[in-house]
Amino acid sequence: MKEKIVKTNIIYALLYILVPVLLCALGLLITYFFFHDGGSGAVIFTMGPFLISAIWLIFGGGSIFKQEIKKFEAKLASDGFKRNQTFYGKGKYVAIDLEKGEIALLFFWNPFKAYIIPAGHIENAWVSDGRSGSGIMEGSQRVSFFFIVDGIKIRVDTFTSNQRQRMDSDYILTGISKADMMVKMLAQARANSKEV
Numbered sequence: 001m002k003e004k005i006v007k008t009n010i011i012y013a014l015l016y017i018l019v020p021v022l023l024c025a026l027g028l029l030i031t032y033f034f035f036h037d038g039g040s041g042a043v044i045f046t047m048g049p050f051l052i053s054a055i056w057l058i059f060g061g062g063s064i065f066k067q068e069i070k071k072f073e074a075k076l077a078s079d080g081f082k083r084n085q086t087f088y089g090k091g092k093y094v095a096i097d098l099e100k101g102e103i104a105l106l107f108f109w110n111p112f113k114a115y116i117i118p119a120g121h122i123e124n125a126w127v128s129d130g131r132s133g134s135g136i137m138e139g140s141q142r143v144s145f146f147f148i149v150d151g152i153k154i155r156v157d158t159f160t161s162n163q164r165q166r167m168d169s170d171y172i173l174t175g176i177s178k179a180d181m182m183v184k185m186l187a188q189a190r191a192n193s194k195e196v
Helices: 010-034 040-078 170-192
Strands: 085-089 092-097 102-107 110-118 122-128 140-149 152-165
Touching: 010 040, 010 110, 040 092, 040 102, 040 110, 085 152, 085 170, 092 152, 092 170, 102 170, 122 170, 140 170, 152 170
Parallel strands: none
Antiparallel strands: 085 092, 092 102, 102 110, 122 140, 140 152
């Protein structure tokens, strides 16, 4: 039986978001009941949880994801997985072993569950340049490559920006080049896969 890819662990995602909210609420309750007249205690229990929560939301998930990538890469090396191509996308990790015809996946919102999947399970892979607009307004804010594994669509960004870039800009062209290379590598791994 095939193991289904889960990109988001709902429990992890809820804890990631709700724990800081509960911490801030607890700080406000302590301030209200014990320091309602103000003072340094009120400042500590009001601002402290907010600072801790902000630090957690900005850096916590990224640190966990990076640590899990390191562990996963060590496991891949010990299992003889040869990383011919590795892509560190925002919130996604994709490694390809061309010889074995396998792909390794790890997701930001499910960092404790890594996947090694036969590339023969890839149903389709393509590049999206994110082109929109027309004339002088034509451009893109996001370039990605997509692939479908066992019915699960995975999008990995090779370029993102909060500003629209012209289609001939170096940012877009580099993003397209990276995405195109990854799609070709996935196709090659799929061709080499022993399991379909």
